[in-house]
Amino acid sequence: MKPHASPSRGAALLSSLDEPVGFGAAPLGNMGREISDEQAHATLAAAWATGIRYFDTAPHYGLGLSEQRLGAFLREQRRDEYVLSTKVGRVLEANPDFAGGRDLDNGFDVPNSLVRRFDPSAEGIRRSLDASLERLGIDRIDVLYLHDPDQYDLDRGIREGLPALAALRDEGIVGAIGVGVNSAEAASRAVREADIDIVMIAGRYTLLEQQAGEELLPLCQERGIAVADAAVFNSGLLAVNEPRAGARYNYRPVDDDALERARILAATCGQFGVDLPTAALHYPLRHPAVDVVVIGSSRAEQIVDNMARLRASVPDELWRRLRDTQLAP
Numbered sequence: 001m002k003p004h005a006s007p008s009r010g011a012a013l014l015s016s017l018d019e020p021v022g023f024g025a026a027p028l029g030n031m032g033r034e035i036s037d038e039q040a041h042a043t044l045a046a047a048w049a050t051g052i053r054y055f056d057t058a059p060h061y062g063l064g065l066s067e068q069r070l071g072a073f074l075r076e077q078r079r080d081e082y083v084l085s086t087k088v089g090r091v092l093e094a095n096p097d098f099a100g101g102r103d104l105d106n107g108f109d110v111p112n113s114l115v116r117r118f119d120p121s122a123e124g125i126r127r128s129l130d131a132s133l134e135r136l137g138i139d140r141i142d143v144l145y146l147h148d149p150d151q152y153d154l155d156r157g158i159r160e161g162l163p164a165l166a167a168l169r170d171e172g173i174v175g176a177i178g179v180g181v182n183s184a185e186a187a188s189r190a191v192r193e194a195d196i197d198i199v200m201i202a203g204r205y206t207l208l209e210q211q212a213g214e215e216l217l218p219l220c221q222e223r224g225i226a227v228a229d230a231a232v233f234n235s236g237l238l239a240v241n242e243p244r245a246g247a248r249y250n251y252r253p254v255d256d257d258a259l260e261r262a263r264i265l266a267a268t269c270g271q272f273g274v275d276l277p278t279a280a281l282h283y284p285l286r287h288p289a290v291d292v293v294v295i296g297s298s299r300a301e302q303i304v305d306n307m308a309r310l311r312a313s314v315p316d317e318l319w320r321r322l323r324d325t326q327l328a329p
Contacts, residue, residue, distance in 0.1 A: 029062020
């Protein structure tokens with residue numbers, strides 16, 4: 001398939017941002033633990049105050065709670081001052097077996113009164129988009145991603161879902177379309193086989209691992225497809241200066257090899273007066289294909305700290321040392 005006829009569509013949206021950073025709203029869906037509406041609002045207010053103007057959410061995050069909380073905040077802002085993305089592919093439906101349980105098996109501390117069903121059909125995608133717009137209370141979405149098709153049926157997602165998204169874009173219903181996945185291989189297939197504008201890749205191009213740098217990022221650069229690099233802390237392992245046993249890595253407890261590598265990275269960064277989270281935030285943005293990094297938090301102070309880290313300077317000598325020691329190419 002030929003490259004997209006208008007490859008700057010996604011990049012144009014992201015290049016309008018004053019800061020190369022987005023807010024990932026999964027924690028607002030009670031990811032891992034319950035937070036209050038007031039805490040969610042305070043976190044978003046901190047993100048806004050520090051200059052973040054790209055906000056990403058999904059129905060999957062807290063069975064719609066993330067969208068509801070994000071929408072409540074963004075309705076207080078001017079619509080032309082921010083970029084908003086959400087995702088489709090999982091339709092939320094009433095849980096016929098609901099008995100007062102929680103959605104903890106999927107990582108969210110919310111009532112499991114709804115269930116997710118994979119539906120990448122044109123009808124399913126439009127149904128999901130309409131429901132998202134209702135939860136958000138906002139009249140349009142700037143970027144619409146097909147969410148995790150590789151976890152269900154990647155072939156069907158590319159064959160049905162992405163053309164359905166392209167139709168919405170071409171009708172002017174959404175501004176740009178893409179995929180949001182954790183798999184660099186799945187994202188590369190979507191770039192090669194579909195007509196998309198942007199890729200959100202989570203956890204595959206970080207200071208700790210660079211799978212997306214092998215094929216995906218060069219492919220996006222070649223075709224003018226924008227890249228939003230999410231989960232740059234690898235589920236929290238790189239979010240502290242002293243990685244510890246029991247930390248989360250790719251949504252699971254960290255294994256010994258990854259923990260040791262993270263500790264070596266932290267020690268190397270420390271030799272140049274740089275803490276590990278600062279290096280983790282800066283590293284992806286050094287690649288010319290990466291337009292923004294997307295970071296999430298449920299705490300206002302963490303957002304403030306991370307934005308300060310993004311604005312800090314990192315000596316070139318650190319990057320040379322990491323490259324020469326093959327810790328990070």
